[in-house]
Amino acid sequence: MVLAVDLLNPTPAAEARKHKLKTLVPGPRSFFMDVKCPGCFTITTVFSHAQTVVVCQGCSQVLCQPTGGKARLTEGCSFRRK
Structure with a gap:
């Protein structure tokens, strides 16, 4: 009996559609990021699923x-994934 899909080597598109715990290698989808303030250009580390308002320390x-x-993110803020 031959399957239509290869279960050991799924395509990246198929892995992206799955739940984070149902993938071949389970892992979180949250991340930390460095956010640059558009006013004073200071960098602040922010969690991607932050539950509070994050304010710049400088301005x-x-x-x-x-x-x-x-x-x-607010308009004008740039970020980099850590």
């Missing part, structure tokens, strides 16, 4: 706001 500008899942 007190809001960097990201919580949503139901991932935190939403």
Whole structure:
């Protein structure tokens, strides 16, 4: 009996659609990121699923706001995944 799909070597597209615990190698989808403030250019480390408002230490500008899942970055903020 031959299967239509290879269970040991799934395609990257098929792995991306699966739940984080149902993939071949389970792992989290959350991450930490460095967010650069557009006003004073200081870098702050922020969790991708932050549940509180993150404010810049230098100029007190809001960097990201919580949503139901991932935190939403404000306009003009650039980020880099750690």
